[in-house]
Amino acid sequence: MHTLRDEPPLPARAGSLDRLDLRMLRILQSDGRITNKALAAAVNLSASACHQRLQRLMDQGWIEGFMGRVNIERLCEPVQCIATICMASHAPDTFRQLEQHIDDLAEATAAYTVSGGCDFIVHFACARMSRYMELTDELIRLCPEIGNISTHVVLKQSKAFTGYPIAQLLVEPA
Amino acid sequence: MHTLRDEPPLPARAGSLDRLDLRMLRILQSDGRITNKALAAAVNLSASACHQRLQRLMDQGWIEGFMGRVNIERLCEPVQCIATICMASHAPDTFRQLEQHIDDLAEATAAYTVSGGCDFIVHFACARMSRYMELTDELIRLCPEIGNISTHVVLKQSKAFTGYPIAQLLVEPA
DNA sequence: TTTTTTCGTCGAATATTATTCGGAGGCTGT
DNA sequence: ACAGCCTCCGAATAATATTCGACGAAAAAA
Numbered sequence: 526m527h528t529l530r531d532e533p534p535l536p537a538r539a540g541s542l543d544r545l546d547l548r549m550l551r552i553l554q555s556d557g558r559i560t561n562k563a564l565a566a567a568v569n570l571s572a573s574a575c576h577q578r579l580q581r582l583m584d585q586g587w588i589e590g591f592m593g594r595v596n597i598e599r600l601c602e603p604v605q606c607i608a609t610i611c612m613a614s615h616a617p618d619t620f621r622q623l624e625q626h627i628d629d630l631a632e633a634t635a636a637y638t639v640s641g642g643c644d645f646i647v648h649f650a651c652a653r654m655s656r657y658m659e660l661t662d663e664l665i666r667l668c669p670e671i672g673n674i675s676t677h678v679v680l681k682q683s684k685a686f687t688g689y690p691i692a693q694l695l696v697e698p699a
Numbered sequence: 700m701h702t703l704r705d706e707p708p709l710p711a712r713a714g715s716l717d718r719l720d721l722r723m724l725r726i727l728q729s730d731g732r733i734t735n736k737a738l739a740a741a742v743n744l745s746a747s748a749c750h751q752r753l754q755r756l757m758d759q760g761w762i763e764g765f766m767g768r769v770n771i772e773r774l775c776e777p778v779q780c781i782a783t784i785c786m787a788s789h790a791p792d793t794f795r796q797l798e799q800h801i802d803d804l805a806e807a808t809a810a811y812t813v814s815g816g817c818d819f820i821v822h823f824a825c826a827r828m829s830r831y832m833e834l835t836d837e838l839i840r841l842c843p844e845i846g847n848i849s850t851h852v853v854l855k856q857s858k859a860f861t862g863y864p865i866a867q868l869l870v871e872p873a
Numbered sequence: 874t875t876t877t878t879t880c881g882t883c884g885a886a887t888a889t890t891a892t893t894c895g896g897a898g899g900c901t902g903t
Numbered sequence: 904a905c906a907g908c909c910t911c912c913g914a915a916t917a918a919t920a921t922t923c924g925a926c927g928a929a930a931a932a933a
Binding site: 542550553554555556557558586587588589590591592593594595596597599600601603605607609624627628631632633634635636637638639640641642643645646647648650651652653675676677678679680681682683684685686687688689690691692693694695696698 | 716724727728729730731732760761762763764765766767768769770771773774775777779781783798801802805806807808809810811812813814815816817819820821822824825826827849850851852853854855856857858859860861862863864865866867868869870872
């Protein structure tokens with residue numbers, strides 16, 4: 526039986542989630558296909574209670590989905606590029622427009638609006654380099670406010686994304 | 700019953716995988732928790748045959764794992780930064796050393812060795828900005844060959860990574 | 874303090890799914 | 904045509920998911 530009274534408080538940021546939810550999130554992030562039964566055992570809950578919580582985590586959007594991590598290098602050796610984009614105009618509409626175009630591009634796999642030496646950083650995965658050129662040319666054509674695109678070809682992915690460091694992120698500020 | 704004789708050839712890159720395997724990979728990438736039964740139905744296979752293929756895809760490393768996509772912004776609003784790192788020395792050992800240190804850093808969530816205006820691009824997720832400074836200071840201390848680190852603070856993730864565009868990547872070169 | 878309400882858990886029952894197994898059919902090379 | 908190999912299928916079994924009513928703790932109201 527779980528008595529929450531004697532547990533230390535959680536970071537306010539975690540909202541309505543308790544320690545058990547967070548443990549579940551961490552486990553599910555690293556093993557998205559774990560069975561409900563095994564997850565229940567890992568957090569010391571009955572299968573039914575665990576199932577209910579898992580449902581809630583998904584319904585309330587704490588977990589946005591599950592994905593298989595495909596070994597894409599082995600599958601097809603794609604050309605991966607990271608583009609840093611500077612805008613000539615910083616009008617909000619211009620930004621939105623570019624974000625939309627990138628969102629529509631299947632081969633743009635991740636995109637960030639950033640501060641610093643450029644305005645956007647976009648990760649691409651393409652079948653070949655000529656395809657990457659097509660894509661960037663098209664972007665520039667669609668979005669004349671793009672001032673500059675600087676391309677970094679990925680020589681090697683030295684660390685693949687396998688989830689966020691939830692434990693480290695939830696520590697209280699000192 | 701599947702007769703492969705009349706199917707068009709696959710890209711050689713896909714190795715020993717056939718069309719069915721690729722469809723499974725695509726589905727599993729976008730829905731990592733799909734049941735074997737549903738997957739079988741989606742690719743027109745019996746549950747047993749599908750199960751056998753799934754096992755093979757994992758055993759042979761085409762799928763490296765499954766992860767839950769946690770809504771990290773909602774969970775804790777981390778400070779996300781993308782750092783571009785230039786090395787003063789391009790000796791292989793220096794590169795390996797930095798890769799190792801980054802690999803050991805939980806808060807470095809993805810890292811790329813790239814060509815272009817810098818040598819590395821690293822994505823960080825930290826509890827707060829001061830923590831990011833600690834991490835980069837530590838990196839510079841451990842790796843004196845780092846010539847320069849330029850930080851881009853992520854203002855907004857306009858497109859989250861949800862998998863590679865397998866369909867686009869497997870098209871044959873024109 | 875006592876009562877009431879709420880919330881989350883449990884265990885059992887049922888529904889669904891995973892996994893294993895033997896057999897059948899296609900494909901290839903002899 | 905035949906043998907060997909591969910992959911499929913369907914049925915049987917094992918395991919898991921999901922639902923449900925009841926119980927106990929904590930919090931709110933009396």
